[in-house]
Structure formats: structure tokens, C-alpha cells
Amino acid sequence: MTGPVPELADRATACAEHLLETDRVVLASHIDADGLTSAAIAAQALERAAIPFETVFEKQLDADAIEAIAETEYDTVLFTDFGSGQLDVIGEYEDAGAFTPVIADHHQPANRDTEYHLNPLLFGIDGASELSGAGASYVLARALAEESDGSDGATVAADGGAAVATGATEPRADNRDLAALAVVGAVGDMQASGGELHGANERIVAEGVDAGVVETSTDLALYGKQTRPLPKLLEYATDVYIPGISNDENGALRFLDDLDLELKRDGEWRRWSGLTSDEKQTIASALVKRAVSRGVPATKIEQLVGTAYVLPEEPVGTELRDASEFSTLLNATARYERADVGLGVCLGDRDGALERARTLLRNHRRNLSTGIDLVTREGVTHEENVQWFHAGDEIRETIVGIVAGMAMGNEGISRSKPIIAFAAKNDDEVKISTRGTHNLVRQGLDLSVVAGEASRAVGGDGGGHNVAAGATVPKGNEDAFVERADEIVGEQLS
Numbered sequence: 001m002t003g004p005v006p007e008l009a010d011r012a013t014a015c016a017e018h019l020l021e022t023d024r025v026v027l028a029s030h031i032d033a034d035g036l037t038s039a040a041i042a043a044q045a046l047e048r049a050a051i052p053f054e055t056v057f058e059k060q061l062d063a064d065a066i067e068a069i070a071e072t073e074y075d076t077v078l079f080t081d082f083g084s085g086q087l088d089v090i091g092e093y094e095d096a097g098a099f100t101p102v103i104a105d106h107h108q109p110a111n112r113d114t115e116y117h118l119n120p121l122l123f124g125i126d127g128a129s130e131l132s133g134a135g136a137s138y139v140l141a142r143a144l145a146e147e148s149d150g151s152d153g154a155t156v157a158a159d160g161g162a163a164v165a166t167g168a169t170e171p172r173a174d175n176r177d178l179a180a181l182a183v184v185g186a187v188g189d190m191q192a193s194g195g196e197l198h199g200a201n202e203r204i205v206a207e208g209v210d211a212g213v214v215e216t217s218t219d220l221a222l223y224g225k226q227t228r229p230l231p232k233l234l235e236y237a238t239d240v241y242i243p244g245i246s247n248d249e250n251g252a253l254r255f256l257d258d259l260d261l262e263l264k265r266d267g268e269w270r271r272w273s274g275l276t277s278d279e280k281q282t283i284a285s286a287l288v289k290r291a292v293s294r295g296v297p298a299t300k301i302e303q304l305v306g307t308a309y310v311l312p313e314e315p316v317g318t319e320l321r322d323a324s325e326f327s328t329l330l331n332a333t334a335r336y337e338r339a340d341v342g343l344g345v346c347l348g349d350r351d352g353a354l355e356r357a358r359t360l361l362r363n364h365r366r367n368l369s370t371g372i373d374l375v376t377r378e379g380v381t382h383e384e385n386v387q388w389f390h391a392g393d394e395i396r397e398t399i400v401g402i403v404a405g406m407a408m409g410n411e412g413i414s415r416s417k418p419i420i421a422f423a424a425k426n427d428d429e430v431k432i433s434t435r436g437t438h439n440l441v442r443q444g445l446d447l448s449v450v451a452g453e454a455s456r457a458v459g460g461d462g463g464g465h466n467v468a469a470g471a472t473v474p475k476g477n478e479d480a481f482v483e484r485a486d487e488i489v490g491e492q493l494s
Contacts, residue, residue, distance in 0.1 A: 134185025188327025195306020
């Protein structure tokens with residue numbers, strides 16, 4: 001078996017062979033969009049291979065969470081979208097014979113390995129930009145299909161049920177239909193650098209296209225093309241700030257009104273997804289012309305266009321059809337303690353789970369908007385190499401990192417420095433989320449190192465990716481963390 005990522009083929013096969021030899025498995029996964037899609041891919045692959053399993057989600061895979069998983073008395077634990085960074089603790093349970101770990105992850109590994117460890121970083125592939133956790137799960141799923149001789153989806157006792165990834169798609173014996181979820185996970189993990197997916201992610205996209213579950217096209221690189229009315233699509237598009245349109249409701253309306261197009265139907269504004277190719281071209285050309293006239297740099301204008309990743313089996317005009325909007329919907333579930341809802345959507349529940357997810361998404365958007373307004377209004381503190389803010393208990397610790405990333409570029413918040421966000425986790429601990437940009441990463445920034453070293457220097461722990469990482473530290477150590485993080489970032493970018 002070569003699989004979508006040849007470099008991982010042998011390790012994926014070894015992991016699959018072990019899983020097929022087990023009687024049952026605990027599937028443990030992270031709670032963000034990448035974690036949920038990772039779990040959904042693994043769940044369907046296990047089910048189709050007739051391997052009974054139980055699914056658990058963890059906000060953070062700390063020592064207590066690993067101990068709780070060990071107490072389930074399963075002989076094998078499949079970790080998806082985390083586990084690599086916690087191998088030192090996991091290894092203690094493995095050595096004691098508590099369970100055998102199988103890990104499909106893409107985060108920076110701890111200084112220990114295990115036999116069934118599927119991680120792109122072990123094979124020279126960047127886990128922050130070339131393969132997500134969902135991508136690693138997809139590689140494993142493809143190997144499971146190969147090693148189980150194309151199981152046709154026998155029903156087993158699995159909490160996800162027998163539904164498939166994207167509603168209308170029939171299960172495939174080779175598991176290529178699961179590529180759609182892998183693409184959603186990669187996009188949700190901010191791996192679409194420069195407007196498109198790269199490296200091993202591209203190969204998964206190609207398999208999804210061949211399987212008919214993914215379509216790609218060059219399109220306007222704005223969030224909300226499926227669901228937002230045109231004025232809101234433009235008003236909220238701030239990644240490329242266009243004076244007179246971005247963050248300007250009346251300006252966006254005037255811009256659209258000046259175009260010789262029928263952009264309303266039955267008194268309602270149309271959506272980008274419902275426009276013809278000619279209508280899209282007219283609007284895009286006018287946007288570029290406006291950006292040029294207002295002095296937006298050419299490098300920024302280029303970012304107005306990117307690769308769109310569409311799930312063609314999903315209805316036009318729904319958040320499930322666009323990989324970016326799908327990932328946001330998923331982020332709105334588990335971050336509010338409803339991972340079961342997000343998993344249900346990934347597994348094809350288009351009734352109850354989808355409606356609950358949409359309700360959570362509306363709440364999520366309100367919270368994000370409130371959080372961004374708070375950070376922009378209160379401002380950030382600038383050190384020499386980093387900037388930071390402390391939200392206390394005013395922003396949920398599960399979304400403070402998203403808020404930090406979205407606030408970068410707002411007034412007083414630079415995109416030329418990484419941002420550090422603090423939020424209360426409990427009475428004794430503080431959650432830290434760090435966000436950078438791909439441009440800073442190209443200059444040498446590695447927030448995984450920053451979060452890990454700075455947190456451990458003050459009695460905590462952390463890790464993640466070069467462009468985004470997190471940590472937990474004892475309350476009262478925030479200033480010391482910032483001081484050490486500032487030093488490390490200065491060394492990286494010097």
C-alpha cells in the first residue's frame with residue numbers, strides 16, 4: 001500500500017495491522033475542528049473494518065485525562081489530533097501494560113516514541129502546514145481499508161452509528177470518501193497558507209476530487225460565500241482590508257448598489273454561491289479596482305483570490321458545502337462542551353445534530369464578536385517582540401485563541417508580532433493561546449517552542465504548531481511567561 005502520503009505508508013500499515021488485531025478500541029480525540037474531523041474519519045474507518053470502539057473527547061490531553069483513559073481498561077487506545085506531545089506520560093502507561101497507544105497526530109512529539117506512532121513530523125513533513133490531524137487520520141483510514149480487504153461497512157457497536165461523512169455519499173471500500181473531512185480539518189487548522197493547501201494535504205485533496213467528494217476552484221478568498229448575504233460578505237471580509245468596504249456596512253451597500261447587477265431577489269440580497277460566473281467576475285474585478293484606488297498593496301490584493309474547497313454532495317448555500325464554513329461550524333460545538341454534536345454532523349446527521357450545531361454557531365459568533373470588540377477596545381500590551389492581553393474570565397478559554405487570531409490587524413494590534421492571549425481556566429490555572437502568521441513562521445517563528453519552553457519555565461506545560469500553540473500555567477505566572485516568550489521570539493526572529 002502506497003496511500004496518499006507515501007512517506008507514511010509503512011507506519012500507517014503497521015498501525016492498521018495492530019488495530020485489526022484488537023478486540024476493541026478507545027478512540028480519544030481533541031475538540032477543535034481538526035480533532036472532530038480526525039475522530040469522524042477514524043470512527044468510520046474503524047466501523048467499516050468491523051472494529052468495535054468507544055469515543056471520548058478531551059479539551060486537553062493532560063495527565064488526568066490520560067489516567068482516565070487508562071482506567072477504561074481497553075487494551076488499545078487510538079489517539080487522534082493529539083498524543084504525540086504527551087508521549088512521555090502515555091509511555092508510562094504503555095510501559096506498565098495499561099494499554100497500547102496508536103497515535104495519528106501532527107503536533108510536535110515529546111522526547112519519546114512508540115511503535116504505532118503516525119506523525120508527519122517523524123518523516124520530514126511539516127505538521128503545521130502540510131498535514132493536519134485529520135490528514136493523519138485519513139492516511140490511517142486508507143491503510144485500514146487496505147489491510148481489512150475493503151470491509152463493506154459491517155455494523156458494530158459504535159457511538160457514531162453507520163452514517164457516512166457527507167450525507168449523500170455512499171461509503172467506499174477504500175475510504176477515499178473520507179478525504180472530504182480531511183480537507184475540512186486541514187482548512188480548520190489554518191493550513192491553507194497563501195489561500196490554498198500544500199504538501200501532503202494537496203495529495204489528499206486530489207484523492208477527494210477523484211472520489212467526487214471534493215471540488216476545487218479559484219475563487220474570491222472571503223469567508224461566508226455560501227451563507228452570508230453579499231453586503232455582509234464584504235463588510236466582514238477584513239483579512240484584506242479595503243477602505244470604504246471592510247468594517248463599513250454602508251460602504252459595502254454603496255459598493256454593491258453602484259454595480260450594474262441584479263443582486264437582490266424578492267427583496268433579499270443574494271449570496272455569492274448563488275451568483276453566475278460572470279456576476280462573480282464583475283464583483284471581483286470591482287473589488288480589485290477599489291483596492292488599487294485606495295492604496296492597498298499589491299501583495300495584499302493578491303490575497304483576495306485563493307483556492308475554494310467545496311463539498312459537492314452538500315446543498316448549495318449551506319455552511320457544510322464550504323470547507324471553511326464547515327470547520328467554523330465544528331469549532332462552535334465542542335468548544336461549548338458538545339463534541340457529540342460536531343461528531344454527529346461529521347458522521348452525516350443532517351437533522352438534530354445539524355440544527356443544534358447551527359444554534360451553537362450563532363452563540364459562538366456572538367461570543368467571538370464580543371471577544372474581538374473587547375480586545376480591540378481594551379487594546380494589547382506591546383513588548384519588544386510579542387504583544388499580549390489578559391481576558392480573565394471575560395472570554396472563554398476555549399475560544400480565546402480564535403479571538404486573538406481574528407483580532408490581529410485590528411487597530412493597535414499588529415500582524416508583525418505574535419500575540420499571546422491569557423484566559424482563566426480555573427481558580428488555580430491560566431490558559432494561554434498564542435497566534436502568529438505564516439509570514440512570521442517563514443522568518444523563523446515557532447510558537448510550539450515558545451509555548452513549550454516559556455510555560456515549563458514557570459511550572460506549566462504547552463506546545464502545538466509553529467503558527468499557533470497553547471499552554472497552561474499556574475495562576476500568577478503570566479508576567480514571567482511573557483518575559484520568557486519575548487526572549488525566545490526575539491531569538492527566533494533575529
